[in-house]
Amino acid sequence: MSESEQFKKHNGTKDQVITKPIQSNDGTGEVVVKKSTGKLKVRKGQTEEQYQEQLAHFNDVEKGPVVTDINWMDQYDNDPLKFQSESVLFNDLTVKHNRLVLTGFIHRLYYQKNYQDCYKFASMVKDKYTSLSCHKKMKKEFEELDYILTNCSRHLSNDSV
Structure with missing residues (x-):
């Protein structure tokens, strides 16, 4: 099975969800991804500091995920x-x-x-x-x-x- 056949739905149209990394840059965290349309997309990376800031904001300011009780x-x-x-x-x-x-x-x-x-x-x-x-x-x-x-x-x- 070829790679293009692998990412197609049963009716022959390409699956819009599946994207797999082609190339990554560990320094910046950027990842080049081939979209199902065939175009290349560069996903921006995030430094460790930015991640820690975002994590601290999530835990301290937003108080983590919202938990809704059943019923x-x-x-x-x-x-x-x-x-x-x-x-x-x-x-x-x-x-x-x-x-x-x-x-x-x-x-x-x-x-x-x-x-x-x-x-x-x-x-x-x-x-x-x-x-x-x-x-x-x-x-x-x-x-x-x-x-x-x-x-x-x-x-x-x-x-x-």
């Missing part, structure tokens, strides 16, 4: 709006991870068939999203919220009939 959303099952008051996710909604956690919480309420709280929470989150200035990046998130809001209102109107 952490279970504590909000009885009072979902309590999540709003306690959640630090609302502090910075420009961070995509925070927005996705909120959307995940909305999905959880929806699939638990808690349509009333889901509708309240989703409309409140949508109002907070509209105050942000990055609307183009959040188009899919707005569409998802609109979809959930319409389905919740449909379920609520069916329940009242």
Whole structure:
């Protein structure tokens, strides 16, 4: 099997992920890599001092990786709006991870068939999203919220009939 065949998917297209080093410079830490498109790319190196600074910042300032307990959303099952008051996710909604956690919480309420709280929470989150200035990046998130809001209102109107 040739090297070019090794890096191809079953359908014949090149795998975009696999890159292997061709040449390295131990002095600067730079590595020359051949991309799947055939182009050469130089990855910049990092000195030991820079690495130690980055490691110290990660451990001291950021306090290491964020650890999320398993089933952490279970504590909000009885009072979902309590999540709003306690959640630090609302502090910075420009961070995509925070927005996705909120959307995940909305999905959880929806699939638990808690349509009333889901509708309240989703409309409140949508109002907070509209105050942000990055609307183009959040188009899919707005569409998802609109979809959930319409389905919740449909379920609520069916329940009242």
